[in-house]
Amino acid sequence: MLEFITHPADHVVAMKIGGVVSARELQQAIDAIEAAKRNHPRISLLAELDGLRWMTLTALLKDVGYGLTQLSDLERYHRVAVITDKEWIKHLAHLEDRLFKALDIHTFPHREYAGALAWVGALPRGEHENPEEDGYHGA
Template identity: 75%
Template sequence: MLDFISHPAGHVVAMHAGGVVTARELQRAIDAIEAAKRAHPRVSLVVEIDGLRWLTLTALLKDIGYGLTQLGDLEHYHRAAVVTDQEWVKHLSHLEEKLFKAVEVRTFPRRDHAAAMAWAGELPKGAHENPEDDGYHGA
């Protein structure tokens, strides 16, 4: 199961994953990320993972495929907050941070969900979102 979580910042795509994630659910997440990338110069993610057991095989392949396509497009990403108490997810997040150095990845325990949402909503120094034009104004 993968559901979206509302976030006050337009450049943040926030979601909750648990149980089994299907390829169809993962495609909705990819579509939301791509829409955010078209609307904003930098995109941040919040992924709350609670009781995630696995991705279906087609979801796993889709996730890997999408991840590989993003390697040349990392300048559109700013931060990724992973909210979880599952140790294996924390280890995977630290590995991703080492692999994708252009994206700042931080894990938060579930009790710090609000801090994760706030951190993901922060824009890079000098960047501002203007609700009138959604443009990038800064360094």
């Protein structure tokens, strides 16, 4: 199961993932990521992982294939927040953070859900897409 979560920042693709993820659901996530990349110079991802058991074989192959196509485009990703209380997922996220230096991946326990939403929604100074919303009115 993969369902989208609303997030107040337009550049964030947020989803809740649990149970078994199908190739169709994974394609919906890929489509959402690609749409965000068309509309924003930098995007962030949030994944709330509750009870993730596995992916179907076709979903796993699609995930690996899409991931490989993103290696040359990692600078487009700003932050990745993983919300989980599962130790094995935390370890996997920390490994990915070390392997992919261009990504800023952090894990958050469920009790810090609000902090994860705030962290993943923040953009680096000077990269706000609508400076008026941040109180900046130019020099």
